Amino acid sequence: MIETLVIFLCCAGMLLFLGGMIGILRLPDAYTRLHMAGMLDTLGLLILLLGLVLYGFLHAPMSLLVQFKILLLWGFVLVTSPTATHAMVDAGVRAGLTPWVQPDAKRRRK
Amino acid sequence: MEQMTDTVRVVRTGEPVKVKPRRYDALISFVLRFLMLFVTWLILSGMFDAFHVSLGVACSAFVTWLSADIFPPEVRRFRKLRSLWLLTLYVPWLVWEIAKCNIRMLFLAFDPKLNDKIAPRIVTFKTGLRNELALTFLANSITMTPGTITVSIDERGYVSVHAFDEVSAAGLPGDMEKKIKAIFEEA
Structure with a gap:
């Protein structure tokens, strides 16, 4: 039963990672690609790590510290990821990179 | 797009109120x-x-x-138990919001007409928050939610956000600001 849950969580996490990666490749500019990158390291990482924590409980119940370390990993990423994303967007805006807009929206503005 | 400068001129009416830590x-x-x-x-x-x-x-x-110089004592905000309780409630709520946005983004990523459905834009709005910690909370929460990234935020409360499409632009600033306001008691 718990085995199935572990497999489901890990697969869902990897599906999110796959979707994020495909999104990064398909989107038109740096700003929109960052949105997809943010998807990877919030929910994708959380689900994947939860799967790993459950797996650890199942196969090595005494190694509680390892489980705490895995959860700590998500905490660190939760703090650093928005900072890094904001730094990249800020650098782009300061360097003068114009955000991509829909072509018809651009025509309407002109 | 106009170039952004590093210096933000803040016009203050009167001296800023310095709260001495107890x-x-x-x-x-x-x-x-x-x-x-x-x-x-x-x-x-x-x-x-x-x-x-x-x-x-x-x-x-x-x-x-x-680190005493980097993080000056500011426990005053969280001395009331109600603030702490609201903060504990805020974290699961934020994770749930992030999850909902993530799933919407996942469907978008596999959408064959991805580039027609997105509508990236920069949205600016003004919040009522003034406390630096509250502004940091708001900026980080916005960036963490997929679909919105904080471009800039200043101490007068002007926030500009890069939104991914119309749905994520419509959700700004929304409940997030209200909840942070309640935590920091800046009603």
């Missing part, structure tokens, strides 16, 4: 930070013999002392 604020702040560092040390080291634990105590105390 006598126990500094102590509570030190103790909390020390405990946080020490628990992290225990989890990461995983050795509970006298030598390693005392090493952890020494290191945590040293770092607490070093």
Whole structure:
């Protein structure tokens, strides 16, 4: 039963990672690609790590510290990821990179 | 797009109100930070013999002392239990919001007409928040939610956000600002 849950969580996490990666490749500019990158390291990482924590409980119940370390990993990423994303967007805006807009929206503005 | 400059001119009417920390604020702040560092040390080291634990105590105390200038005591905000309770409620709520946005983004990523459905734009709005910690909370929460990234935020409360499509632009600033306002009691 718990085995199935572990497999489901890990697969869902990897599906999110796959979707994020495909999104990064398909989107038109740096700003929109960052949105997809943010998807990877919030929910994708959380689900994947939860799967790993459950797996650890199942196969090595005494190694509680390892489980705490895995959860700590998500905490660190939760703090650093928005900072890094904001730094990249800020650098782009300061360097003068114009955000991509829909072509018809651009025509309407002109 | 106009170039952004580093200097933000702030017009203040009158002197800014300096709140002096109460006598126990500094102590509570030190103790909390020390405990946080020490628990992290225990989890990461995983050795509970006298030598390693005392090493952890020494290191945590040293770092607490070093960081006194970087994190000045500001426990006053969280002295009321209600603030702490609201903060504890806020975290699961944020994770749930992030999850909902993530799933919408996942469907978008596999959409064959992805580039027709997105409508990236920069949205600007003004919040009522003034406290620096509250503004940091707001900016980080916005960036963490997929579909919105904070471009800039300043102490007058002007926020500009890069939104991914119309749905994520419509959700700004929304409940997030209200909840943070309630936590920091800036009604």
